[in-house]
Amino acid sequence: MPMIDGQRVVADLKRLAEFGSYKTGVHRPTYSPVDVESRHWLADKLREAGLDTMIDGIGNVIGRNSSARRRLLVGSHSETQPYGGWLDGSLGVIYGLELARTFAADPGCAELGIEVAAWADEEGHYESFLGSRSFTGVLSEEQIDQVRGRDDGTPLREALRRAGFAERPRERVDPGRYVGYLEAHIEQGDTLDTSGLRIGVVETIVGIWNYRVTLDGEQNHAGTTRMVRRKDAGVAMVRLATRIHERFPEIAGPRTVWTIGRMLIEPNAPSVIPGHAEMQVQFRDTDPERLVLFERTLLDLVGEADRAGPCQVAIEPIARSEPRPMDPGLQAQIEGAAERHAPGMHMRLPSAAGHDAAVLSYRMPAGMMFIPSLGGISHHWSEDTNEEDIVLGAQVFAAAAERILRAAS
Numbered sequence: 001m002p003m004i005d006g007q008r009v010v011a012d013l014k015r016l017a018e019f020g021s022y023k024t025g026v027h028r029p030t031y032s033p034v035d036v037e038s039r040h041w042l043a044d045k046l047r048e049a050g051l052d053t054m055i056d057g058i059g060n061v062i063g064r065n066s067s068a069r070r071r072l073l074v075g076s077h078s079e080t081q082p083y084g085g086w087l088d089g090s091l092g093v094i095y096g097l098e099l100a101r102t103f104a105a106d107p108g109c110a111e112l113g114i115e116v117a118a119w120a121d122e123e124g125h126y127e128s129f130l131g132s133r134s135f136t137g138v139l140s141e142e143q144i145d146q147v148r149g150r151d152d153g154t155p156l157r158e159a160l161r162r163a164g165f166a167e168r169p170r171e172r173v174d175p176g177r178y179v180g181y182l183e184a185h186i187e188q189g190d191t192l193d194t195s196g197l198r199i200g201v202v203e204t205i206v207g208i209w210n211y212r213v214t215l216d217g218e219q220n221h222a223g224t225t226r227m228v229r230r231k232d233a234g235v236a237m238v239r240l241a242t243r244i245h246e247r248f249p250e251i252a253g254p255r256t257v258w259t260i261g262r263m264l265i266e267p268n269a270p271s272v273i274p275g276h277a278e279m280q281v282q283f284r285d286t287d288p289e290r291l292v293l294f295e296r297t298l299l300d301l302v303g304e305a306d307r308a309g310p311c312q313v314a315i316e317p318i319a320r321s322e323p324r325p326m327d328p329g330l331q332a333q334i335e336g337a338a339e340r341h342a343p344g345m346h347m348r349l350p351s352a353a354g355h356d357a358a359v360l361s362y363r364m365p366a367g368m369m370f371i372p373s374l375g376g377i378s379h380h381w382s383e384d385t386n387e388e389d390i391v392l393g394a395q396v397f398a399a400a401a402e403r404i405l406r407a408a409s
C-alpha cells in the first residue's frame with residue numbers, strides 16, 4: 001500500500017503558500033506574477049516526481065505518466081481567492097503531487113499511474129473553471145477572445161501573453177487514458193468540523209443558478225416629488241428582496257441556500273429618487289427539481305412585482321449549472337479507504353461549493369473527498385485545517401486512489 005509522507009505534504013503546502021502570502025493566508029490571483037511563479041514551481045515539483053510535465057496555453061499545469069497501464073487523474077486549482085486561504089485548491093494539488101511521488105516509490109504500484117493537474121482559474125478571476133473547461137473541450141477560442149478580468153478588465157489574451165502561456169497549445173482530455181478523476185478539497189462548510197468527523201465523501205456537487213433582476217422607475221428630485229407620484233426603483237427592489245427572503249424558506253430543502261449578494265441603485269445619491277436598480281439572486285441545491293421550483297417561484301415573484309407597479313421589473317438568467325452527482329463506484333472506494341484509516345470518522349455529504357470535479361465529471365467518472373475546515377471558514381485568509389487532518393486526509397486519499405486503480409480492469 002502506498003504510504004504518504006505527512007511532513008512532506010505539510011512542508012509543500014507551506015512552501016506553495018509563500019507565493020503571495022498574506023497574513024496567515026494567500027493572495028494569488030490567476031495569471032498574476034506570483035501565480036505564474038507558483039505554477040512553474042509546481043511544474044518543477046511534478047518533474048521531480050517523475051512526471052512528464054508541461055504548462056499549457058490556458059495555464060494548466062499537467063504532469064503525465066507515460067509508463068503506467070492504468071491512470072487516475074488527480075488535481076484541483078492552484079490560484080486563490082483575493083486574500084483567501086492557503087488550502088483552498090492548493091490542498092488537492094499537493095495531495096496529487098504526494099500521490100505521484102508515493103506511487104512511484106512503491107514497487108507494488110508500478111503499473112498504477114497518478115497524473116496530476118493544477119487547473120487554472122477555478123476561482124473566476126477571469127472566468128470560473130477556465131482551466132478544467134479548456135481541458136474538457138468546452139472553452140472555445142472565441143470565448144477566450146471575449147473574457148476580461150473581473151477586477152480591472154484586462155483581456156484574458158493579454159493576461160495569457162504576460163504570463164508567457166499565449167503561444168502554447170491547450171491540452172485536451174483523452175478520456176480513454178483515465179479510469180477517473182479524483183479531487184481532494186477542504187470542505188469550506190462546517191459539517192465535518194461541527195460533527196467531529198474527519199473525512200467527507202462527496203455525493204453530489206450542487207447546481208448554482210444565478211439571475212439578474214432589473215427594476216426601472218423614474219429618477220427625480222427627492223424634495224419636490226410628492227410621494228404618490230414616485231416610481232422609486234430602490235423601494236421596489238427592497239420590497240421584492242423581502243418577498244424573496246420570505247417565500248424561499250417555505251419551499252427550501254434541508255440544504256437549499258440562497259443569496260442576494262449584489263444590489264445596485266442608480267444614481268445612488270442622497271437627494272435623488274433611484275430611477276434604476278438591480279440585484280443578483282442566486283440559489284443552490286443538489287436536487288434539479290427543487291432548482292426548477294425555486295426558479296418558477298422567483299419568476300412568479302418578479303411577475304407579481306412587475307404587475308403591481310409602479311416600476312417595471314424584469315429578470316434574466318446569468319448562469320445555471322446542473323447538480324453533478326459523483327461516481328458511485330468512486331464514492332464507495334473513498335468510503336472504503338476512509339473506513340480503513342479513519343474508522344467511523346467519515347460521512348457522505350453534498351458539496352455546496354462548485355469544483356473542477358463537476359466539470360471533469362462530464363468526461364469521466366469523478367469523485368471528491370473533503371477534509372474539515374476549522375469553523376467552516378473559507379474564502380478568507382484565516383481559513384485553516386488541523387495538521388493531523390491534512391496528514392490523515394492525504395493517507396486516505398492515497399488509499400482511495402489505489403483502490404480505484406486496482407478496481408479498474
Ligand SMILES: [Zn+2]
Pocket residue numbers: 077088089122185
Ligand atoms: Zn477551491
